[in-house]
Amino acid sequence: MNSPHKEKRYLKILTAVACVSLLSGSLVYFALKDQSLHYSSEIKQTAKVQYALVNEDKGARFENTDYNLGSDFVTLINQDTENNWETTNRSVAEAGLKSGQFDAVITLPSDFSEKLLSLESVSPEKATVSYQIREGQNEQANQAVHSQVNTVLQGFNQRVVRMYFSSIIRNLSDAQTNVNQMAATELSQNTFIISNIQAPFSTLPDSFRSTQSIANSLKTDNELFKTQQEAFVKSVASSMEANNNSLDASGKALESTTNSVNEFSKEANTRLEKSTDQYKEQSEKDKAALEKQWTDDQKHYSDLYNALYTVGNAKLKELQSSDTATGSFMADFKAKAGEYKTAQSKVKGNLEAQITSLEKEVAELRALRETIAETYYGSKDLSVQTATDKDIRSAILNLMTKPENRSKLPKQYIEAIASRLPMISSGDLSALIAKLEQDKLISSDEATTYRNELKIVSNYSSELGGSLGQNTTFKYLSSAATVTSPATYPIHQTIEFDPSTGSQTVQLNIDDAKMGNLELEGVTKDSIEASIRQQLKDTGYHVTAAVSGNTIQVTFVNERTASTTPVASSDSGGSSTSNEDASDATTSTNSTSTSESTAATPTTSPEISQPSYATLPKKVSVTISGQIKWNLSDDVKKNSYNQVGYSWTDGSSVQASAQLSVFNGKYDTLAEDLPTILKNFQNLDLAAQQIVTLFASPGASLDINQFAGTLSSGTLVQKASPDSVYSLYNNLTDDERASEISDVLVTKYRLAGDNLYKQVDQQLKGVTDILGEKENPKEGTLRQVYQSLPDSDLLVKQASALNTWYGEMQKVLDEAHNQWKDSEKLAYESVVNDQNPQPEKMNTSKLEEEVKSLLSQYDSLRDSSKKTAQATADGAAQVRDISPQIQQLNETTESIQKSADGVLSSLNQSVKETSGTVEKNTSYAEQFGKVLANAKSGGADNKQVFNFLSDPITTKVTEGKTQAASHISIIPYYMTLLLSVISFVIAMTIGRFVKDRQEREETDLLTTKKWDLKLQSFLPTIITATVGSILFSGVTIGVATAANGFLWFIYCFMLMASLILVLSYGLKKAPYPTYIVSSSLLGFYLLLTPILGVATQSGSFLNFLYRLSPLQNIENGFSYLLVGGSLGIVTILLLLLFVGIGVGLNLFTRKK
Structure with a gap:
């Protein structure tokens, strides 16, 4: 039982x-x-997408024309034949979206045209087109709708941009003009304020300070005046009293003085008569001396003027002389100018020829590079970097046959090889390979490959017919091995010397010693000394020069003397002549002087006479004419083009610098032969590759060198592999033919093409670097050297201008000489005339009368002094004190000064702010001009200027959270799975190792409580759940790259904690139901996951389960956070509720 x-x-x-x-x-x-599940994933995806368009656009007016761009949009989508479009209103569209009639609804807002045509406003706004996608579709359908909507909007964007792009440019131009005018006006106003208000007003405070200082000074002076006034009154009183006493004494002394004056007057009259006679005698002698001085000076200055004209005229004629035998400056300068013109024209002609030759070579190399690309890569537009293995296989197939005649390919392929053989030189090609290898222009491996290719082609020609081309004579084979002769260059370099240094050395140096050395030739010391002496003439300096190798040394000797000669004048008509210094060859015209004396004996005074010298120039310049010889080093002789700089230095400073360049003639022949050489190597390589492809096994390594080794014992036909193209080609289909081209052949063929392409590209780059760009060539290139050469007629024009100046100088000198005339004689004038007659004898009677009058005045003065002393004392008491007025002036001035300081401070601040505004406006105007320039020319700033134009329409997705965030990201799906699995594993672990406390029956009987705490098992559970949730949330923040890391952490933590607590409780209390429920939820979630391409039919039972699925809602939350969404209040409250339920289940237990 x-x-x-x-x-x-x-x-x-x-x-x-x-x-x-x-x-x-x-x-x-x-x-x-279930058909509701498979209908969406299988049938619906193959049908056309059903769109509903809601056009609520009201239109707008733009440039006096009414537009309704919404209607244009409707016209545009009607042209879509791949999808179904239906224009309807908003309510019908929303109902159809819910019922599944429409897959997507696109809504054009009422201001659609208004915003699109708002570019002329200050802040144009983009038009927003919103669209909503039906929920319940799989992700593939969502992406298809997104892509279709974006495609339609992109096309409409382009049409809108083209419609009014011209209006934008016009408005930008008007705006730029207005901004420039505004900036100019503000600048003018700011300048006016600074110059007419701020500058004059800035001195006003200082004026107030000066007034204040004067007021303080007046106050001090007033106090001093009061003190001095009191002292003055006392002084005047005592002085008046002393004057009275003095006047009494003076009156008595005046009487005795009158008698003495009478006696003195008589004696003075006698002396006056004697002086008058002496003056008349002296006047006659002065007249005679003045007449003789005028005669002597007239002759002396006339001689000096004529001598100066004669010397100047002779020097100008000497400079203008064209007689080369006299070594004149102009003749030598004209000759050098002619030589410079001839040499410069020759140099420019040579450079033009070289540039033309290199330009032709660049064109040929570019054409050859395109031919190589077309042969090896299948298209002339491909290169080493862009060609793929598929392009290589296509090129090989093109070489093997033509597409329209594949049935007869073997014969035509052999004919193709035979047609290529005449393009290969039969004779000198082998010698050329050896020569290129010897000169290290190709490597030994490349030379071996070319020889083996030539061997294969030669065997094919002799065995299967087809002759090689005629023997081509390569000029490169007969070119010289090295460059033996140095390069020479004519120079005309001007350098300067400082006479004050005494001795100065200038040296020619090469910038890079590795390029060889320079030698200075044809420069003589005589030409240097002659040029410097001409500049130091009449300065008292002598010069000597020495030329040694690349060094020029100039020594300046000071021959000025410091001796002087005394000159004395003699009376009685004698003459005195100065002694000549034996060391001085020049005698001054002022060394002899003659003076005449008639009566009195003049004094003798010493005078100093010395030669006069011209001003010593600070610098003297010398033009060095000769040539520079450049001896190239062995390392650079092999280069086809060399360039080096050189400089003239005097100690630590550089006076001049230039560059020399030379072409190696050895490689000129190589440049001429290069097109022919490359064509031979290209045809040789192609023919060899074709032959190897035809006769070798596809499964073996199709290496040229290995295949050539097999031909040492047998013919090509004998060595042809049984599975080769030659043996089996007629039995191959197109697919088999392509598949039989082995990867090894593709690799080898590509390698050969890459090597040849790189060689041509490298040669093209080298020639281009030598030639330089047509516009703004780099330093050292041929075009830069040619453009930097001066005009060949430069010195000829300067010589002509100098000759004209000499003629004008001669004319000016003649005019100045013809203006000479004798000076007028000065008439002798006596100081005695009607206005200034001789003095007469003194009359003393009048003096006696005046003395009597003076005595009377003394008496009156005594009385007046007494009265004046009393009046001074009375007047001083009536003078008022001005201290109060000065104090008031002080206070008023200080108040005005403070007001002026405040006004000036405000004015300065205003001017500063105005200046800043003007500067900003000016900068803005410049930037706006740059933007407009970029807008007109398509510059780099168009991205910013035309940001609105680049995308005038933006989209706004009004779909649900799931669709708005899902897109194609699989991170939410993985996060949901990981969260579920990890939470379940942790819950199982807690249920396995953390047991509830077993309550004894005795304990249950001691209390009547139905619920009790179980802290012994709760603490390990809550700690494990918390640590696991924190770790999972923290790790996934960095991996998922959520828009808001904090919300992501809270969401993960609360979800995982609640799941762990609830599952751990269920696994401990009811494990089997927990397993069943968890498996069911996970199974339905995996079955209905949209990320896998599954969709449910709207309104079906599965669609209802899909909406209620907890795991699907968790995934929706992750998707929403991933694209920048936030957690709502309801979501946060639900999460807190779940966490609280989990805590309560694990914290409290119900007693049995």
């Missing part, structure tokens, strides 16, 4: 089996039989 325990166990087993069967059957049915 079965016990009750066994019956319960069997009941549990039957229940578990029934649940598992029900769960499995449901999942299988929904996955394989």
Whole structure:
């Protein structure tokens, strides 16, 4: 008989089996039989997408024309034949979206045209087109709708931009003009304020300070005046009293003085008569001396003027002389100018020829590079970097045959090889390969490959017919091995010397010693000394020069003397002549002087006479004419083009610098032969590759060198592999033919093409670097050297201008000489005339009368002094003190000064701010001009200037959270799975190792509580759940790159904590139901996941389960956070509720 325990166990087993069967059957049915699930994923995806367009655009006016761009948009989508479009209103569209009639609804807002045509406003706004996608579709359908909508909007964007692009440019131009005028006006106003208000007003405070200082000074002076006034009154009183006493004494002394004056007057009259006679005698002698001085000076200055004119005229005629025998400056300068013109024209002609030759070579190399690309890569537009293996296989097939004649390919392929053989030189090609290898222009491996290719081609020609081309004579084979002769260059370099240094050395140096050395030739010391002496003439300096190798040394000797000669004048008509210094060859015209004396004996005074010298120039310049010889080093002789700089230095400073360049004639022949050489090598390589491809096994390595080694014992036909193209080509289909081209052949063929392409490209780059760009060539290139050469007629024009100046100088000198005339004689004038007559004898009678009058005045003065002293004392008492007025002036001035300081401070601040505004406006005007220039010319700033034009229409997706965030990201799907699995594993671990405390029956009987705390098991559970949730949330923040890391962390933490707590409780209390429920939820989630391309039919039962799926809602939350969404209040409250339920289940236990 079965016990009750066994019956319960069997009941549990039957229940578990029934649940598992029900769960499995449901999942299988929904996955394989339910049409609502398969309809969306299989049938709907193959049908056309059904769109609904809601046009609410009201139109707008632009440039006096009414537009309705919404209608234009409707016209545009009507041209879409791949999808179904229906224009309807908003309510119908929303209803159709919910019912599944429409897959997407696109809405044009009422201001669609207005915003698109708002570019003329200050802040144009983009038009927003919103669209909504039906929920319940799979991700593939969503992406198809997104792509279609974006395509339509992009096309409409372009049409809108083209419609009014010209209006934008016009408005930008007007705006730029207005901004420039505004900036100019503000600048003018700011300048006016600074110059007419701020500058004059800035001195006003200082004026107030000066007034204040004067007022303080007046106050001090007033106090001093009061003190001095009191002292003055006392002084005047005492002085008046002393004057009275003095006047009494003076009156008595005046009487005795009068008698003495009378006696003195008589004696003075006698002396006056004698002086008058002496003056008349002296006047006659002065007249005679003045007449003689005028005669002597007239002759002396006339001689000096004529001598100066004669010397100057002779020097100008000497400079203008064209007689080369006299070594004149002009003749030598004209000759050098002619030589310079001839040499410069020759140099420019040579450079023009070289540039033309290199330009032709660049064109040929570019054409050859395109031919190589077309042969090896299948297209002339491909290169080493852009060609793929597919392009290489296509090129090989093109070489093997023509597409329209593949049935006869073997014969035509052989004919193709035969047609290429005449393009290969039969004779000198082998010698050319050896020569190129010897000169290290190609490597030994490349030379071996070319020889083996030539061997293969030669064997093919002799065995299967087809002759090689005629023998081509390569000029390169007969070129010289090295450059033997140095390069020479004519020079005309001007350098300067400082006479004050005494001795100065200038040296020619090469900038890079590795390039060889320079030698200075044809420069003589005589030409240097002659040029410097001409500049130091009459300065008292002598010069000597020495030329040694590349060094020029000039020594200046000071020959000025410091001796002087005294000159004395003699009376009685004698003459005195100065002694000549034996060391001085020049005698001054002022060394002899003659003076005449008639009566009195003049004094003798010493005078100093010395030669006069011209001013010593600070610098003297010398033009060095000769040539520079450049001896190239062995390392650079092999270069086809060399360039080096050189400089003239005097100690530590550089006076001049230039560059020399030379072409190596050895490689000129190589440059001429290069097109022919490359064509021979190209045809040789192509023919060899074709032959190897034809006769070698596809499975073996198609290496040229290995295949050539097999030909040492047998013919090509004998060595042809049984599975080669030559043996089996007629049995191959197109697909088999392409598949039989082995990767090794593709690699080798590509390698050969890459090597040849790189050689031509490198040669092209080298020639281009030598030639330089046509516009702004780099330093050292041929075009830069040619453009930097001066005009060949430069010195000839300067010589002509100098000759004209000499003629004008001669004319000026003649005019100045013809203006000479004798000076007028000065008439002798006496100081005695009607206005200034001779003095007469003194009359003393009048003096006596005046003395009597003076005595009377003394008496009156005594009385007046007494009265004046009394009046001064009375007047001083009536003078008022001005200290109060000065104090008031001080206070008023200080107040005005403070006001002026405040006004000036405000004015300065205003001017500063105005200046800043003007500067900003000016900068803005310049930037605006740059923007406009970029807008007109398509510059680099167009991205900013035409940001609105580049994308005038933006989209706004008004779909649900799931669709708005899902797109194609699989991160939310993985996050949901990981969260579920990790939470389940942690919950199982807690249920396995953390057991509830077993309550004893005695404890249950001691208390009547139905609920009790179980802290012993709660603490490990809550700690494990918290640590696991924190770790999972923290790790996934960095991996998922969520827009808001904090919300992502809170969401992960609360979800995982609640799942761990609830699952751990279920696994401990009811493990089997927990397993069944968890498996069911996970199975339905995996079955209905949209990320896998599954969709449900709207309104179906599966669609209802899809909306209620907890895991699907968790995934939606992750998707929403991933694209920058936030957590709502309801979501946060639900998460807190779940966490609270989990805590309560694990914290409290119900007693049995």
